[in-house]
Amino acid sequence: MGMTAWSEYAAAKSRLIGGLRGTVLEIGAGRGANFGYLSPDVSWIGLEPHDRTRAALLRTAAAHDLPSRQVLAASAERIPLPEASVDGVLSTVVLCSVSDLGAALAEVRRVLRPGGRFVFFEHVAAPSGTWTHHLQRIAAPFTRTFDKGCDPSRDIGTAIRSAGFATVEFDRYVRPGPLHIPFIAGTADN
Template structure:
């Protein structure tokens, strides 16, 4: 079965799509790779937020923002592959533009399933690899060794869909988009994955 053609969107529209996906998380929410707190505006006010951020500079900024918004729990200084939480601790795991930087995607997904309660929600928003053999994919393959070194491990040529499918989550849905970049000269493939543990 062929995939539907990804819908073209602007960065601003993709940001709104990301916000709607993040807003579906309820209860106790683990945000993996929370950066400096860009998703705070999208979470429901009554969530119990737990942040995880391995990069010290981003983590310091995130802790300041979290504290200002009333989230007093310290941000976890850990990677997605080794989450320092007990099994079945959170109702949702959210990661936006993070899986491109994870070293071991399969291990990170195992950790997400481990910390989620049964039936818990997984929300992933990422840029992903273009189809093999396309000009965009060739460009992604060319850029990825550089972006991995200068942008916290980011790989522009990674598609996480097969990994999520193999990880044992249920009811997975995938929405695919093409985000216009470089003044419309390039369409960056992006995807929203949602599934349950």
């Protein structure tokens, strides 16, 4: 399993997020960390279930000049948009926190038009047998309770590969630091 250098991770954000066109739905948009990467001609829809975070997101979105900006109070497991209604979906460190990963990925596929692209940047489970994997499993009940539902032990790459997309491609990264947290970044095309 090859690793891509962490220094490439930010470049991948510019390339993959910046490559999205048309109507882009960002799930779990948080406070709006990705506006700087998005092409200025996208129509952006941000979905964020947490009330206080969404208020901050609205402020960030208002400061960015895109053809359209809309913020939805909803969860990725139930996206209030018609099927095949968006050209792209973006998720950055969100799939660790959704309560039902399979349902969220099915919703991403449903709202994406045929040929549409899902771009994801996620922290994922370390390979089983590693010290990091062990730590992730021990930490999961605590982080799920105290870190906004985050489960660090999810094999998100395998879940995306099993979700029925036409093609899935991602690179693997390890964030520098004592915990060696693995990340994946890539695309799933509908």
